[in-house]
Amino acid sequence: MGILSDDVVLIQLGNDPGQPSIITVNCPDKPGLGCDLCRIILEFGLCIIRGVLWVEPNSSSCRVDWESLKNRLLSVCPSCLVSYYFTQPSSNSSQPSLYLLKYCSVDRKGLLHDVTKTLCELEFTIQRVKVMTTPDGRVVDLFFITDGMELLHTKKRRDDTCELLMTVLGEYSISCELQLAGPEYESLQGFSSLPPAIAEELFYQLPDKEDCSQALSMQTMTVNMATITVDNHLSPAHTLLQIKCADQKGLFYDILRTSKDLNIRIAYGRISSSVKGYRNMDLFIQQTDGKKIVDPKQQTALCSHLKEEMLPPLRVIVTNRGPDTELLVANPVELSGKGRPRVFYDVTLALKMLGICIFSAEIGRHSTSERQWEVYRFLLDESPELPLASKQARNQIVERVRNTLMGW
Known part of the structure; x- marks a missing residue:
């Protein structure tokens, strides 16, 4: 028996102006689902202030069509029928027409x-x-x-x-x-390459390749007040990422986008409210094979990529x-x-x-x-x-x- 579509995406509006709205999504998982959901929320001019998912407008002038937002979120959710697990991806993945x-x-x-x-x-x-x-x-x-x-x-x-x-x-x-x-x-698909001096200035990366080979199940790296701790002791099935960093619009999207590109699955997590411009996040993650991330090189690469998204x-x-x-x-x-x-x-x-x-x-x-x-x-x-x-x-x-x- 499938999940009724009306129960897949629930939006609870704040009782008073200025109060956050709460979005609940309940559907089968798929690779990159969290990233896709966060991207749509950003498109509607909303920012995620707590998980999962408290949102508020990025500005007082932002007008949100909540019904349309719900429909867009539904469009990226996998089919809610049991048959989803035995079928190919739906036509929702096709590219929309360009105008x-x-x-x-x-x-x-x-x-x-x-x-x-x-x-x-x-x-x-x-x-x-x-x-x-x-x-x-x-x-x-x-x-x-x-x-x-x-x-x-x-x-x-x-x-x-x-x-x-x-x-x-x-x-x-x-x-x-x-x-x-x-x-x-x-x-207009592209333009002539940027002059080398301009490209170097624009794409310049801060050094973030610290040697962390000594880390086994726990490592901590701090860059520009961003701290990422990798812990394999707390959970028997998941690697825990504890992140503290400066808050920024689209922060959760940036983290999920990076995780999606690295084939990292976020099973569940907690996002705290912003305190003095900083956020704390606990993310329980796995590789695509369902195993923890125990290789120090993989841990270092993951932390390095995540820090790049916090620079901003x-x-x-x-x-x-x-x-x-x-x-x-x-x-x-x-x-x-x-x-x-x-x-x-x-x-x-x-x-x-x-x-x-x-x-x-x-x-x-x-x-x-x-x-x-x-x-x-x-x-x-x-x-x-x-x-x-x-x-x-x-x-x-x-x-x-x-x-x-x-x-x-």
């Missing part, structure tokens, strides 16, 4: 973020972007998007999207078109691109090919808060020897309030963008 949104408007400060915010509220995921400013002060935005609700094949969904965008931006709007993406997407994982720099000022943000990509949600939203929000206009923007992929990255490139317009040539202004941009991305 091209072409939007033209008169330029103004914050325009790109306002468009991005509307797309996020409509549950679109931005896959690629090409933003261009014409000499006459107009902006042409190309957004390659997928639809979390999978309704863009309907004329109503497409018309409603364009109508909403035209209404939100009012007098600045000129035109809006939405259609299936064609060959033009291939030209996203990289932000401001540099010169010829005579222009360029902001670059690097976002680590899962082995499944997905990058962290809402990065474009957060970066454009930070620039809007600083009063900086974006001359052009694009998203591409860059591969290093260890992983693939999603790289966001923004050419910035000179601002009277914040002269981009000054070191102080550039440091302020980096700090604001990083703090917005990390929820600090």
Whole structure:
């Protein structure tokens, strides 16, 4: 007998404004399920404050469609029927159709973020972007998007999207078109490799290869106030990871993403509330074969990878691109090919808060020897309030963008 779908995902809203909501998911397990669930929660502008799963909005302006969130969480849960264990993966794993949104408007400060915010509220995921400013002060935005609700094949969904965008931006709007993406997407799959000096600065890794070969069943490594303790004595069937680190938006997602890519199964865990900006987590883990992690080299590699995601994982720099000022943000990509949600939203929000206009923007992929990255490139317009040539202004941009991305 299967589990009723209404019982798979339960959402208990907070009784009063400001109180966290509680999400309970009860379904058969699958590799990477926790990562997939956390990714969807991030897409809806929510952060996990306790496990499992207390959530609250990342900002007071975040509006959550709870019914839609429930449906999205259900979509990544394995079939709740017993027959799930004897069948192949369902069609839910198929890639959603890619659409091209072409939007033209008169330029103004914050325009790109306002468009991005509307797309996020409509549950679109931005896959690629090409933003261009014409000499006459107009902006042409190309957004390659997928639809979390999978309704863009309907004329109503497409018309409603364009109508909403035209209404939100009012007098600045000129035109809006939405259609299936064609060959033009291939030209935006990537861009020329970054100059070596820029790539080295952007992807520079802090040293984290301490020799821990002396560790047998317990080891402790501390980097930048992040402490990971591996204990094989407390549980007869699981390795215990005890983590203390600075809190950041998407922290639990980053840990689950890393565990998923390393084929580590998290059986259960406890996440404490943030205290003075720090969190404690106890995670009981196993290898895919159901055994503990007893090899010191495997322990060291796991701790090393986890610490990289607490530095934080996203990289932000401001540099010169010829005579222009360029902001670059690097976002680590899962082995499944997905990058962290809402990065474009957060970066454009930070620039809007600083009063900086974006001359052009694009998203591409860059591969290093260890992983693939999603790289966001923004050419910035000179601002009277914040002269981009000054070191102080550039440091302020980096700090604001990083703090917005990390929820600090």
